[in-house]
Amino acid sequence: MRSRGFDEVVLPHLDAAYNYARWLSRNDTEAEDVVQDAFVRAMRFLPSLRDADARPWLFAIVRNAWYSRAARRAGSPERLPFDAARYDPIDRAPDPEARLLRQHAVARIREALEQLPPDFREVLVLREFEEMSYKEIASVVGVPIGTVMSRLARARDRLATLLSSSPLPMERRR
Amino acid sequence: MMCDEVTHDLDAYVDRELNADSIVAIRSHVSACTSCRQRVAERETLGRMVRSVPYRVAPDRLRARIVAHVQRRRSVHQMFAWAAAAVLIVSIGAAFMFVRSATIQSDALAEDLVDSHVRSLLAAHLFDVQSTDQHTVKPWFLGKLNFAPPVVDLASVGFPLVGGRLDYVSGQPVAALIYQRQKHLINVFVWPASTEGSGARARTIRGFNVRHWVQNGMSLWAVSDLNDAELNEFVHAQQMSPPAR
Numbered sequence: 001m002r003s004r005g006f007d008e009v010v011l012p013h014l015d016a017a018y019n020y021a022r023w024l025s026r027n028d029t030e031a032e033d034v035v036q037d038a039f040v041r042a043m044r045f046l047p048s049l050r051d052a053d054a055r056p057w058l059f060a061i062v063r064n065a066w067y068s069r070a071a072r073r074a075g076s077p078e079r080l081p082f083d084a085a086r087y088d089p090i091d092r093a094p095d096p097e098a099r100l101l102r103q104h105a106v107a108r109i110r111e112a113l114e115q116l117p118p119d120f121r122e123v124l125v126l127r128e129f130e131e132m133s134y135k136e137i138a139s140v141v142g143v144p145i146g147t148v149m150s151r152l153a154r155a156r157d158r159l160a161t162l163l164s165s166s167p168l169p170m171e172r173r174r
Numbered sequence: 175m176m177c178d179e180v181t182h183d184l185d186a187y188v189d190r191e192l193n194a195d196s197i198v199a200i201r202s203h204v205s206a207c208t209s210c211r212q213r214v215a216e217r218e219t220l221g222r223m224v225r226s227v228p229y230r231v232a233p234d235r236l237r238a239r240i241v242a243h244v245q246r247r248r249s250v251h252q253m254f255a256w257a258a259a260a261v262l263i264v265s266i267g268a269a270f271m272f273v274r275s276a277t278i279q280s281d282a283l284a285e286d287l288v289d290s291h292v293r294s295l296l297a298a299h300l301f302d303v304q305s306t307d308q309h310t311v312k313p314w315f316l317g318k319l320n321f322a323p324p325v326v327d328l329a330s331v332g333f334p335l336v337g338g339r340l341d342y343v344s345g346q347p348v349a350a351l352i353y354q355r356q357k358h359l360i361n362v363f364v365w366p367a368s369t370e371g372s373g374a375r376a377r378t379i380r381g382f383n384v385r386h387w388v389q390n391g392m393s394l395w396a397v398s399d400l401n402d403a404e405l406n407e408f409v410h411a412q413q414m415s416p417p418a419r
């Protein structure tokens with residue numbers, strides 16, 4: 001039965017789908033809504049998956065759900081304000097000072113990533129967090145593999161520039 | 175290999191997307207070129223930095239929402255499946271009952287007709303109008319029935335018309351036409367059909383062969399002690415004859 005397939009094929013990717021949606025939307029509530037939309041669609045379209053790999057297929061659905069929500073809002077998804085106070089990375093480093101430093105470093109990287117245009121951000125997320133191949137990324141994003149490669153190169157160049165120029169968030173807010 | 179070639183393939187290299195030959199070429203260049211080695215190291219550091227950002231897992235409430243949706247959908251599916259199965263079973267049952275009741279009715283009718291055939295032979299009430307002339311038999315029914323039965327003479331193919339009779343079947347007056355083949359008599363009961371034309375259906379009741387078919391809006395039943403093959407020949411001759419004027 002098809003719902004059984006959903007439990008085995010789609011549900012295991014819930015965390016990954018959420019992480020991706022969270023990076024796209026940069027907002028907890030929005031990410032939840034996107035994933036919910038995507039999973040409802042995935043359930044409906046599961047028969048079309050057949051034997052193909054579920055992860056790129058599901059990510060493409062998440063991506064579409066995000067873009068159609070963004071289009072419905074008729075506003076640019078990039079206008080969402082950055083809120084550093086939301087960041088609460090779980091860190092179990094024993095030394096409080098080392099933990100603080102690492103939190104600063106993580107917050108800074110996260111902020112830099114969120115400043116990237118979504119096209120650049122998503123290829124980096126798919127590559128670094130999901131360790132997808134260029135081919136998989138190409139199928140999620142719907143562009144040729146060459147475009148994936150050039151986007152990744154430009155995204156990394158941009159990220160490197162942001163990280164080398166921006167001060168630590170604590171210092172900047174002071 | 176030149177530095178700008180390394181630049182071109184830098185990301186594919188750190189992402190392990192290059193083929194073996196290209197990897198070997200870049201490695202040998204990088205081992206000799208300090209600035210390229212530096213750039214590869216920077217890219218790898220950048221990747222480690224990005225990956226140091228914690229992965230965000232789906233909140234429990236989202237998981238619960240999705241699981242609830244799946245279960246709701248599944249129960250709706252099951253409900254639909256059960257409903258569909260129930261509808262199917264009821265339909266099959268109804269269709270079966272319909273066919274069965276139609277068959278029973280049809281069987282009862284055939285029985286009646288056989289009785290009528292036997293009675294017509296026993297009671298010496300075979301004919302109301304005895305004539306081998308279809309132009310005599312046909313007008314005789316006028317004013318006695320609210321329909322005009324097709325009366326054809328099949329003497330040319332060995333089934334001469336011998337007469338006609340008014341009979342009652344299922345409480346309604348019907349035309350009975352009598353044909354003969356040697357010593358055998360054939361009663362053809364005729365009344366307006368409620369269904370479209372169909373091929374002849376055969377059955378045997380108490381040794382009598384019965385054929386039923388619909389032709390030109392008339393339901394025709396032939397009953398006789400004639401053998402199967404000759405009765406089929408008779409039905410065929412009836413069906414081939416042009417509609418009566």
